[in-house]
Amino acid sequence: CHYDPFRCLEATKKMVKAVKAAGYDKVEFMIQPLAYMTPDASVQGFIDLPEFPFALEPRICTRFEMQRYARESWEAGIRFIGGCCGFEPYHIRAVSEELVKERDWEPEFPIRGGKFLEKHTKPWVRARATKEYWDNLKPGTGRPFSPSLSKCDNWGITAGHELVKQHEEWTSKQELEKGYEFKKNLARGQ
Numbered sequence: 001c002h003y004d005p006f007r008c009l010e011a012t013k014k015m016v017k018a019v020k021a022a023g024y025d026k027v028e029f030m031i032q033p034l035a036y037m038t039p040d041a042s043v044q045g046f047i048d049l050p051e052f053p054f055a056l057e058p059r060i061c062t063r064f065e066m067q068r069y070a071r072e073s074w075e076a077g078i079r080f081i082g083g084c085c086g087f088e089p090y091h092i093r094a095v096s097e098e099l100v101k102e103r104d105w106e107p108e109f110p111i112r113g114g115k116f117l118e119k120h121t122k123p124w125v126r127a128r129a130t131k132e133y134w135d136n137l138k139p140g141t142g143r144p145f146s147p148s149l150s151k152c153d154n155w156g157i158t159a160g161h162e163l164v165k166q167h168e169e170w171t172s173k174q175e176l177e178k179g180y181e182f183k184k185n186l187a188r189g190q
Contacts, residue, residue, distance in 0.1 A: 008034075035084075
């Protein structure tokens, strides 16, 4: 996890290729990404984004992005296609619907391609009843002046540094102050 479906897929495709090139043909692959788009995440993934953990909703993947993820995963030879943080039932449904032929199963009311919109009362909504429309949509955030990407905090520290040691008890005031001071020094370039 820690990355969006397409970043995870990029890495998993490399694994599939390397394992097959090494002569292992009977290996099954799985993928379990976030349901958030994270093209701007750094080395530690979405936990480095300033929106983590309480403001990730604008990054949520659409049903149609999930269908594309499912199709690309299947075509790459990945057979265990799932999800982690942020995945909702409609995401799983989108994955399932995309792989209907492979699974030999048809849902009673498919969302695939927005076909059900053909019966909508408004003609401009009926015009959206194609897979092409939804595949090419670039959804907006609905927030005026919303940036398209974020700048990661990038503290430059990882496991082993005193500020990132985990413990069961609450973080002390002294530990918090050390963290705040560290961040201020980063901002000053120190």
